[in-house]
Amino acid sequence: MQKKFFITTPIYYSNAVPHIGNAYASFIADTIARYSRLSKVDTRFSTGVDENSQKVVESAASTGMSVMDYADMMAKKHQDTWDALDIDYSDFIRTTESRHRDFVQKVLQKSFDNGDIYEWDYKGLYCVGCETFKKETDIVNGRCADHPNRELEQLSEKNYFFKLSKYQDQILEFFEKNPDFVKPRTRYNEIIEFVRGGLEDFSISRETNKFGIPLPFDSTQVTYVWYDALFNYLTVVQDDESKWWPADIHVIGKDIVKFHGIYWLAMLWSAGYVAPRQLLTTGYFTVDGQKMSKSIGNVIDPVAYIGEYSRDMLVLYLFTAFPIGEDGDFSQEQAILTFNAKLANNLGNLLNRSIALTLKLGWKLEWDTLSVWKEKIEKYSSLMDTQDLKWSIDLAFEYASEINKYVDENTPWKFDAEIDSDREKLESVLFYMIANLRKIAIMLLPFFDTKMRELLSRIGVPYDDAISLVENLSLDPVSFFIAEKGEPLYMRIGK
Ligand code: MSP
Numbered sequence: 001m002q003k004k005f006f007i008t009t010p011i012y013y014s015n016a017v018p019h020i021g022n023a024y025a026s027f028i029a030d031t032i033a034r035y036s037r038l039s040k041v042d043t044r045f046s047t048g049v050d051e052n053s054q055k056v057v058e059s060a061a062s063t064g065m066s067v068m069d070y071a072d073m074m075a076k077k078h079q080d081t082w083d084a085l086d087i088d089y090s091d092f093i094r095t096t097e098s099r100h101r102d103f104v105q106k107v108l109q110k111s112f113d114n115g116d117i118y119e120w121d122y123k124g125l126y127c128v129g130c131e132t133f134k135k136e137t138d139i140v141n142g143r144c145a146d147h148p149n150r151e152l153e154q155l156s157e158k159n160y161f162f163k164l165s166k167y168q169d170q171i172l173e174f175f176e177k178n179p180d181f182v183k184p185r186t187r188y189n190e191i192i193e194f195v196r197g198g199l200e201d202f203s204i205s206r207e208t209n210k211f212g213i214p215l216p217f218d219s220t221q222v223t224y225v226w227y228d229a230l231f232n233y234l235t236v237v238q239d240d241e242s243k244w245w246p247a248d249i250h251v252i253g254k255d256i257v258k259f260h261g262i263y264w265l266a267m268l269w270s271a272g273y274v275a276p277r278q279l280l281t282t283g284y285f286t287v288d289g290q291k292m293s294k295s296i297g298n299v300i301d302p303v304a305y306i307g308e309y310s311r312d313m314l315v316l317y318l319f320t321a322f323p324i325g326e327d328g329d330f331s332q333e334q335a336i337l338t339f340n341a342k343l344a345n346n347l348g349n350l351l352n353r354s355i356a357l358t359l360k361l362g363w364k365l366e367w368d369t370l371s372v373w374k375e376k377i378e379k380y381s382s383l384m385d386t387q388d389l390k391w392s393i394d395l396a397f398e399y400a401s402e403i404n405k406y407v408d409e410n411t412p413w414k415f416d417a418e419i420d421s422d423r424e425k426l427e428s429v430l431f432y433m434i435a436n437l438r439k440i441a442i443m444l445l446p447f448f449d450t451k452m453r454e455l456l457s458r459i460g461v462p463y464d465d466a467i468s469l470v471e472n473l474s475l476d477p478v479s480f481f482i483a484e485k486g487e488p489l490y491m492r493i494g495k
Pocket of ligand 1: 010011012013024050229230232253255256282283285286292
């Protein structure tokens with residue numbers, strides 16, 4: 001069997017530029033994809049924009065542009081954002097592309113032909129914010145609980161419905177057989193409970209909307225945005241579907257887990273496809289204790305943020321402040337403290353000390369044995385393999401602290417290089433420092449690619465791209481060479 005890995009982000013609504021919450025999902029997918037590539041696995045990583053939404057139509061109208069001109073402009077802005085954030089995706093999909101329209105029409109026709117889609121006159125309250133019909137129980141003071149600033153729309157029209165109810169037992173059975181399908185466990189349990197409560201068929205078309213993919217069997221209707229959006233994950237791999245499907249991981253926010261954990265499975269099965277392997281669900285974070293919102297003015301633009309600070313600072317903080325799956329808070333003060341403590345001080349200090357000592361003695365360092373940190377390597381790879389990114393970064397920095405502590409205890413600066421026995425001790429301490437620093441940098445490579453490669457070349461052992469990350473970690477080079485002191489790798493922020 002071919003070894004491959006296919007990971008996706010949600011496709012983001014294109015009525016606004018991506019904010020830090022969207023970037024969070026993309027950074028996670030990017031890091032996992034980088035780790036996979038570094039592990040020499042054939043990797044595909046897709047992202048894109050969700051364009052056939054009423055929100056996009058409304059935003060276009062407010063700018064006076066045509067919907068397509070507006071969508072073109074916004075798709076470019078999304079791509080520019082991901083490029084600026086160094087999100088190394090392999091595919092970018094726009095749902096207005098003809099390849100997507102053709103594919104969605106093909107799967108709709110399949111489901112229609114096998115009797116899973118039927119016509120019905122429907123009345124209901126629709127929330128454009130969520131792009132879903134709302135039940136009485138979801139409505140608070142006449143508004144959607146998640147979008148209190150929007151009027152609900154009373155829709156009464158002919159719609160086509162998808163027979164979700166038919167798949168209820170199959171979904172439950174699938175969940176029982178695949179206990180790791182949704183991570184974290186709390187979300188998995190939530191879905192099961194929801195499905196046990198009974199599934200209702202859902203509308204997959206709109207009569208009044210004009211922007212979207214026309215149904216192949218009734219061109220007076222356009223496809224419901226969520227039905228078309230989910231299929232983006234298959235559209236992108238149409239060049240080699242049998243190799244890439246099923247997707248290995250869909251990274252999604254907790255707000256869209258029902259669409260992916262319930263609707264998506266039934267839609268796939270109905271069209272003759274197998275389910276994806278895993279949904280990695282992120283929590284939501286607030287900013288300085290408050291929900292991010294335009295009216296509060298605390299929406300963080302990730303591009304401006306990395307311009308002022310750095311990508312590494314943003315990724316470090318987003319990944320270490322709370323584990324994937326949990327809700328958390330983005331505190332600007334903590335972000336700076338974390339950066340200073342971990343990158344500028346802990347790791348930076350280890351590098352500075354290693355360089356300073358080596359230069360003072362003016363040698364090229366050679367050694368042939370090292371007590372291997374085997375258990376650390378094993379722990380690191382098992383954490384990365386289960387996408388426990390917080391614990392992997394934490395492990396690397398704990399490792400750096402241990403080595404710094406070892407240096408403090410061994411006081412290499414006290415040895416006199418002119419005395420043979422001292423010189424020997426000094427060599428051994430230094431070798432130990434640099435050999436372990438190298439391992440720490442390799443562990444951090446999927447997170448901070450540019451700086452870690454720079455660090456490795458500065459200690460004279462550039463990363464070997466011909467072999468896998470774990471092989472790189474397990475091998476100990478026999479020599480290091482430090483040519484010059486250079487600038488600090490990370491400059492402390494503030495005093
Ligand atoms: N277009 C749909 C997804 C379709 S996928 C087939 C959509 N788009 S979205 O633009 O609203 O962005 C969705 C994702 O952004 C969320 O699922 C979540 O991953 C992320 N986040 C948005 N705000 C967030 C926070 N405040 N915190 C963390 N992630 C958040 O839904």
